[in-house]
Amino acid sequence: MVNMNRKNLNMEDILRLTNIIKEELQDDIGEYYSARITGSTLSGETLSFLKHFLQDYQPEHILEFGCGLSTILISDIIHTREKCSFVSVDNVETFINITKKELRYPEDVRFVYAPIRVSWVDYCPFVTYSDRFLDAIQGDGPVDLVLIDGPYGRIFSRDAPLFLISHLLRENSAVMLDDSNRSREQEALALWKKQFGDAIEVLEIPGFHKGLAIILIRKSLPPISFNTAYRLKRLYNACSSLRNNITYTKAINDMNENETDNR
Numbered sequence: 556m557v558n559m560n561r562k563n564l565n566m567e568d569i570l571r572l573t574n575i576i577k578e579e580l581q582d583d584i585g586e587y588y589s590a591r592i593t594g595s596t597l598s599g600e601t602l603s604f605l606k607h608f609l610q611d612y613q614p615e616h617i618l619e620f621g622c623g624l625s626t627i628l629i630s631d632i633i634h635t636r637e638k639c640s641f642v643s644v645d646n647v648e649t650f651i652n653i654t655k656k657e658l659r660y661p662e663d664v665r666f667v668y669a670p671i672r673v674s675w676v677d678y679c680p681f682v683t684y685s686d687r688f689l690d691a692i693q694g695d696g697p698v699d700l701v702l703i704d705g706p707y708g709r710i711f712s713r714d715a716p717l718f719l720i721s722h723l724l725r726e727n728s729a730v731m732l733d734d735s736n737r738s739r740e741q742e743a744l745a746l747w748k749k750q751f752g753d754a755i756e757v758l759e760i761p762g763f764h765k766g767l768a769i770i771l772i773r774k775s776l777p778p779i780s781f782n783t784a785y786r787l788k789r790l791y792n793a794c795s796s797l798r799n800n801i802t803y804t805k806a807i808n809d810m811n812e813n814e815t816d817n818r
């Protein structure tokens with residue numbers, strides 16, 4: 556297996572690992588996970604990649620946006636480790652509760668419920684997880700691995716989480732952005748590249764059908780700065796995202812009510 560020393564994590568190692576997954580290991584995650592893959596979860600190849608990445612790279616502090624099957628896989632893998640913290644952030648309590656029930660090792664995961672709110676970054680509005688999740692991870696130290704698989708990608712952009720935690724990343728931290736083939740995620744990657752320049756290295760893994768991008772942090776991330784035109788554009792987007800969030804929240808509440816009625 557590829558040896559991914561955390562100190563020397565590089566794109567060549569990651570590419571080699573993804574090639575092994577594509578050519579040899581497609582279904583090595585096992586029946587439990589395979590049976591639970593849906594359009595809303597990580598794909599089989601991404602779960603496999605995550606599994607091997609966790610085993611080889613051994614991050615000590617993991618932060619996830621968007622709980623579900625990924626949370627179960629991460630907690631299963633880190634369970635035997637002495638030194639590993641894992642925080643999972645989600646904006647829907649129902650999905651946190653569903654995930655909690657499925658966990659074999661609930662004590663290994665700290666869930667943070669962070670409802671969708673407007674967060675301001677350099678006077679620019681982002682409709683994303685409430686930044687209260689930062690209070691919950693304060694004092695944990697730098698984050699080695701971040702998985703960004705939320706909020707719900709059909710409605711929300713996923714660019715803001717990286718801005719909100721940029722001070723917690725250090726040289727050699729890795730960020731995974733799922734669904735990177737979609738246009739909103741492509742916009743997020745372009746924005747991160749523009750803001751962070753050579754402080755990050757981005758690899759879009761070829762051949763993963765939903766897309767997976769790996770962002771390696773090469774040095775401390777520079778301050779974030781937006782111009783007025785961009786702030787205005789995001790203000791306009793924020794209004795429509797907040798409207799969509801009302802519809803989304805109602806759909807989730809209806810789903811909960813139907814489930815309660817059916818009991």
Ligand SMILES: C[S@@+](CC[C@H](N)C(=O)[O-])C[C@H]1O[C@@H](n2cnc3c(N)ncnc32)[C@H](O)[C@@H]1O
Nearest residue numbers: 595596597621622623624625647650704705707
């Ligand atoms: C892509 S999902 C996260 C999936 C998770 N990482 C996994 O591997 O299962 C992103 C977010 O969408 C929400 N979500 C999950 N399933 C959903 C569904 N069927 N309909 C609407 N929202 C959903 C949850 O809040 C979740 O955090």
